[in-house]
Amino acid sequence: MANQKQSEISIAIRKILSLLWLDKGDITAIYIYSIFAGLVSLSLPLGIQTIIGFVQAGSISTSIVVLIALVLLGTFIAGFLQVRQLQLIEKIEQKLFVRYSIEYAERLPLLDIQKLNKYHLPELVNRFFDAPGLQKSLHKLLVDIPSAIIQILFGVLLLSFYHPLFIAFGLILLAIIVLILRFTSNKGFSTSIETSDYKFKSASWLEEMARGVKTFKYARHTTLHLKKMDGLLSRYLNARTSHFGVLKFQYWSLIVFKVIITAAMLILGVTLLVDQQINIGQFIASDIVILLILGSVEKMIGNMDQVYESLTAVEKLDKVAKAALEVSGTFELPAKEEGISVEMTDVTFGYEENETVLNNLNLKVEPGEWLLIHGSSGSGKTSVLRLLTGSFRKRSGQILIDGLPIGNYDNVSLRKQMGILLGKQNIFEGSILENITLGDNQLDLALVKKVCGLTGLSEFIGKTEDGMNTILEPFGRQLSSKEVHQILLSRAILLQNRLTLMEEPFRYLSEEQIEGIVNYLKETKTTVILASEYMANAKWCDKVIELKQNA
């Protein structure tokens, strides 16, 4: 278990390092600035030591003025270097946000939905909100902690010049820091992950409530929403308290450590001073350096929560950024003005390991033919259509498209030749035109209008003020079910497709409208696979297959 936790944290560290590696140029510059800032900040104790030396020797002269000016210049340069660091960090933060945004946008449509079937994608995407958190802790991660480490190293190095005994101080200091981190980091990381898990679960429940707000509004006397929230909150608070326990232990170790080191240094410094092994100037300077070192150690330990947060954030962001993409073949399905043939042989498929939705299914459709898949709700009609989109690959049996296994085709080229209308597709926030054409500006507007006429959507468009440019709300909230269906149907039949997969396409339409659409599709010569509960649709089709529930 300890080893497993160890590997989890080392994997997370590797992930964050490879993320930072992308900005190695900027990060190197930050560290060069850190080294210079660390060196320059030492000008303060060294300058003071020399000034005291001058004062003690009674030689107040212009050289003191020069020295003071040098100390001030050192302080200014250290500040200047810090501003440069800030600029670079800002640049990296911006790039980080852009990188995750693009990665999420690019990957979402390519995700393997069969592997992610158990997840609710909109909820999974909440992990994106860890990107701003990661941005915020970048400063600590890239500047505060490394400069603290550099200051500790330089400080110990400088002290060793005063007396070799200070070298022992340096080594003890490093050993204690390493021990504190070694004994606490695994627990710190696992409790941080657990806290974050419950954070997302709580957010997810709130979203679920918001989605179904009417259910909770109309259900009188229910306290289920609060009970669920309460359960999640108590688990969140337990995880968070246990995480804080780790941080508290680190802070306590720091306090004890500070007391011991301060005592040891004062005793050592005073003894060396009394034995005249160091002078008063060196004594004061060494104390300033020790204070600087202690300050840096404090900064380092105090920022550990940010380290855990960043490691956790990268881990969570990767739930989408590194989620499995669907596998694709390489063969391009050629674009032709004719339908494609589809053949399924002994196809057995289920969403879960031990579940069978389709059992030894066989079907064959020739180019341009129309097939009706008829069956009651739950018999697996949608599942057949889903398999033909190439999205669900884990199944047994063979699916041939134009004589070649479906897995051999490049997914994009395959879907380019398909018109797809599945029941669970949605309207997205955007104009009616965007929802139909999916942003394809090359499309002939006259064709879009013709298709809207066929599906009956033009009637609705005619009533709107902005016509095709009317902005639709998420899920098409302001639309009736019929209007949503008409938009999705227009989207599915708009282009010249070689295969058209449609689930209950003629719902809400008049006989005349159905006839118009059937004739339009027949002209395009597309092969059509139509899934429906209604046998009446058989009259448009050449073949019918019957699906039985759990056949």
Ligand SMILES: Nc1ncnc2c1ncn2[C@@H]1O[C@H](COP(=O)(O)OP(=O)(O)OP(=O)(O)O)[C@@H](O)[C@H]1O
């Ligand atoms: N994403 C999924 N994950 C797990 N099980 C699923 C999923 N989608 C469908 N199922 C299950 O597969 C079976 C077949 O569902 P499918 O949607 O293919 O049937 P259908 O005939 O199209 O039903 P309907 O006409 O109501 O849409 C059902 O028992 C359903 O519970």
